[in-house]
Amino acid sequence: MEGTDWRNQTTITELVLLGFRELPDMRILLFLMFLVIYMATMAGNTLIVMLVVTDQHLHTPMYLFLGNLSYLEICYTSTFLPKLLASLLTGDRTISVSGCITQLYFSGSLAATECYLLAAMSYDRYLAICKPLHYSTLMSSRFCLQLAAGSWLNACLAIIIFVLFLSQLTFCGPNEIDHFYCDPIPLMELSCSDTHLSILVDFILVYVFTLPPFLLTLMSYVLILANILRIPSTTGRQKTFSTCSSHLTVVTIFYGTIIIVHILPKRDTIRGLKKVLSLCFTVLTPLVNPLIYSLRNKEVKEALSKAVSKCGFHKNMQRL
Numbered sequence: 003m004e005g006t007d008w009r010n011q012t013t014i015t016e017l018v019l020l021g022f023r024e025l026p027d028m029r030i031l032l033f034l035m036f037l038v039i040y041m042a043t044m045a046g047n048t049l050i051v052m053l054v055v056t057d058q059h060l061h062t063p064m065y066l067f068l069g070n071l072s073y074l075e076i077c078y079t080s081t082f083l084p085k086l087l088a089s090l091l092t093g094d095r096t097i098s099v100s101g102c103i104t105q106l107y108f109s110g111s112l113a114a115t116e117c118y119l120l121a122a123m124s125y126d127r128y129l130a131i132c133k134p135l136h137y138s139t140l141m142s143s144r145f146c147l148q149l150a151a152g153s154w155l156n157a158c159l160a161i162i163i164f165v166l167f168l169s170q171l172t173f174c175g176p177n178e179i180d181h182f183y184c185d186p187i188p189l190m191e192l193s194c195s196d197t198h199l200s201i202l203v204d205f206i207l208v209y210v211f212t213l214p215p216f217l218l219t220l221m222s223y224v225l226i227l228a229n230i231l232r233i234p235s236t237t238g239r240q241k242t243f244s245t246c247s248s249h250l251t252v253v254t255i256f257y258g259t260i261i262i263v264h265i266l267p268k269r270d271t272i273r274g275l276k277k278v279l280s281l282c283f284t285v286l287t288p289l290v291n292p293l294i295y296s297l298r299n300k301e302v303k304e305a306l307s308k309a310v311s312k313c314g315f316h317k318n319m320q321r322l
């Protein structure tokens with residue numbers, strides 16, 4: 003009896019991320035697919051950051067925020083994709099409890115930062131479209147810096163509270179998480195400690211940290227669209243809309259997938275579907291953001307062609 007009691011009390015230090023166990027034969031194919039996605043995400047976002055940092059024409063609030071967003075996507079995908087790639091390649095799906103909580107900390111705070119950055123970008127578009135005459139005084143470079151710094155700091159600090167709660171939990175029973183990254187709720191479900199408080203804290207944090215930026219974003223766009231509809235000429239309308247359409251697309255994809263994943267019921271039958279959808283907002287959003295911005299944006303395209311021609315010129319110089 004005592005023996006079993008003692009064994010029940012042993013704490014587990016390793017978890018298993020089941021990942022895509024439904025597709026055991028496709029491990030290498032999945033590995034290659036995620037490798038390509040990861041490299042493309044890194045390349046696209048690094049390019050945007052470099053263009054924004056180096057090109058003087060892109061030193062406006064909108065592009066500085068875009069640079070921050072791309073930098074964030076680089077960090078965000080790096081919190082879980084390398085681990086997923088390694089486990090697909092080696093077949094070793096274990097992760098230590100502390101590794102899991104660390105992953106959760108970084109992906110959580112970066113996701114929260116993204117909500118705030120998207121809100122700051124929408125507010126910037128709102129000022130540019132609805133208050134064009136006061137734009138440069140309202141969105142001063144100092145305010146822009148404060149918004150960007152605030153987004154990063156705020157989210158990093160907030161998730162610390164949650165992680166402190168999580169690190170108190172002990173794990174003794176089953177240790178399998180049916181997901182490809184460390185998700186807070188499945189993680190807490192595995193714990194044998196009392197998780198009521200942690201679940202409550204998670205719930206509160208999710209709402210406190212995603213609802214205000216979401217509402218701010220929504221409000222900005224409602225005001226922007228109302229303003230655009232009031233423009234009499236069609237060309238004027240299109241021209242104004244084009245200054246915020248890339249951002250609106252990114253915001254819609256980001257919040258759209260998050261809302262769908264969280265609205266879907268919890269039970270097992272649609273687990274696979276949920277996994278695919280969370281894949282969309284964790285892996286595809288960072289991949290498509292640079293595409294959306296560079297394909298649809300004249301200024302980014304110009305900066306890119308300038309940079310390319312500069313590089314080409316240097317290469318030709320070297321050859322001479």
Ligand SMILES: *[C@@H]1O[C@H](CO)[C@@H](O)[C@H](O)[C@H]1NC(C)=O
Pocket residue numbers: 051054055063065066067068069070073146147148150151
């Ligand atoms: C992020 O935003 C700040 C403030 O506007 C800016 O100074 C900085 O260069 C941006 N970072 C990147 C990587 O674009």
